[in-house]
Amino acid sequence: MKIKAALIAVSAAALLAACSQPADTAGAPTTDAASTAPVALKATSGVYVMDPTHASLQWSLPHNSISNYTARFNKFDAKITLDTANLANSTVEATIDPASVDTNYPGDYLGTHAATGFKSFSEDIAKNKAFLNATAFPQITFKSTKVELTGARTAKVTGDLTFLGVTKPVTLDATFNGDLEQHPFVPAPAIGFAAEGKIKRTDFGMPLGPVGDEVTIRFDAEFIKEVAPAAPAAPAAPGA
8 A cells, every 4th residue: 555655646746747837937936826715706795594404513523432423413503694895704603402413313222311211312412411411501502703714615714612501712614615696496695605623522511431522513504695575565556
């Protein structure tokens, strides 16, 4: 494998050398400013609300040092306030219902949760005080404080995550997937984003146990611009 990797590296180097600039400009910077400039948007500035039928929120973490366990939330919401004139001024807000956690396992796990009174593995994760403790803390929130553009379609979004009564700054790597001047089913612009980031459970007071500390969060969604309701039609003039 090492020999194969070395051959690939040598071949790539030879290809780059063959395509390099003439000697008199070889030392000049090769970064194309246009390649890092934000893409031109069809969508316009305004508030964009999440389309729940085209959104997903997943998390994963190490379990017993032998697997990477993944689950999801079924109830969450988000909105983006988009500033097309200065994308760095855009903001993101999100709320999550921790009781909606879905482990894709509807039953009890080998009866191990029977003593707790929880009816399923998902309910245990949602309500157990050692995990999401959704009864005491029924909402998880994220509110952005900074958007830093890192490429034509990428940005780092930093914000305050409030989880289990603790608020900590978290940075997400966001990717712009595309936009529409008008959604095919709604007379309004639409945009799509994905975001991924990591948090440490111990930062929010959760014990380690057999579960790893670092949690990876993955969010994908489409957003549709809020449209003001149409003004009521003026009453017809008498005799019209």
